[in-house]
Amino acid sequence: xxxxxxxxxxxxxxxxxxxxxxxxxxxxxxxxxxxxxxxxxxxxxxxxxxxxxxxxxxxxxxxxxxxxxxxxxxxxxxxxxxxxxxxxxxxxxxxxxxxxxxxxxxxxxxxxxx
Amino acid sequence: xxxxxxxxxxxxxxxxxxxxxxxxxxxxxxxxxxxxxxxxxxxxxxxxxxxxxxxxxxxxxxxxxxxxxxxxxxxxxxxxxxxxxxxxxxxxxxxxxxxxxxxxxxxxxxxxxxxxxxx
Numbered sequence: 126x127x128x129x130x131x132x133x134x135x136x137x138x139x140x141x142x143x144x145x146x147x148x149x150x151x152x153x154x155x156x157x158x159x160x161x162x163x164x165x166x167x168x169x170x171x172x173x174x175x176x177x178x179x180x181x182x183x184x185x186x187x188x189x190x191x192x193x194x195x196x197x198x199x200x201x202x203x204x205x206x207x208x209x210x211x212x213x214x215x216x217x218x219x220x221x222x223x224x225x226x227x228x229x230x231x232x233x234x235x236x237x238x239x
Numbered sequence: 240x241x242x243x244x245x246x247x248x249x250x251x252x253x254x255x256x257x258x259x260x261x262x263x264x265x266x267x268x269x270x271x272x273x274x275x276x277x278x279x280x281x282x283x284x285x286x287x288x289x290x291x292x293x294x295x296x297x298x299x300x301x302x303x304x305x306x307x308x309x310x311x312x313x314x315x316x317x318x319x320x321x322x323x324x325x326x327x328x329x330x331x332x333x334x335x336x337x338x339x340x341x342x343x344x345x346x347x348x349x350x351x352x353x354x355x356x357x358x
Contacts, residue, residue: 155343156343156344156345158345160348165248165350166350167243167245167330167348167349167350167351168330168332168348169348170345170347173343173345174343175343181343183345213282215284217284219344219345221343221344227274227286227289228274228284228286228345228346229286230276230283230284231283232281232282232283233282233283235282
């Protein structure tokens with residue numbers, strides 16, 4: 126069974142802290158994504174990666190960075206967390222190529238910044 | 240730029256009734272794909288159904304069907320015989336090319352519809 130695993134379901138951090146959100150997939154997918162979900166705004170793309178060490182900005186990259194040192198792992202980094210980054214973060218992956226291929230999602234990480 | 244519009248922030252439906260969740264899209268690409276996802280209160284995103292722009296027939300998956308009207312740029316999700324377990328957020332999404340040369344295709348999502356099934 127395919128699986129995308131996010132390291133933490135719930136995190137509480139203080140303003141200014143550095144936050145790491147980890148995502149691992151076991152499907153050998155080339156493409157990985159980080160989305161942010163807020164009520165009334167749907168899912169918005171933060172960053173994506175289409176290969177190891179490759180990363181591209183999505184629609185809302187400000188305040189975030191990412192790392193992809195291995196194919197199966199894609200990390201989202203908040204260098205200095207702020208209260209407006211309190212949100213649900215969703216990691217996803219898919220294979221390159223098939224146009225019909227859906228995204229596979231992790232269970233989400235709910236981050237609260239105090 | 241691509242865009243997905245879901246005009247129903249919330250819906251209340253009686254159990255066993257059919258439900259239609261609206262989705263309109265905007266794209267200039269001749270080739271595109273449309274997806275529907277379900278998100279229960281537990282948070283996981285569950286893929287429901289896919290429709291390709293060149294598919295001649297409307298997609299169906301069990302109780303889910305997609306009413307695809309290409310000229311109107313709409314891709315409404317129909318749930319037949321609703322059940323209490325259908326209560327969830329529902330997201331319509333469209334495939335988009337994020338990197339040139341086929342490097343990455345991702346999804347652009349609508350804002351979602353919160354469906355509540357009442358007994």
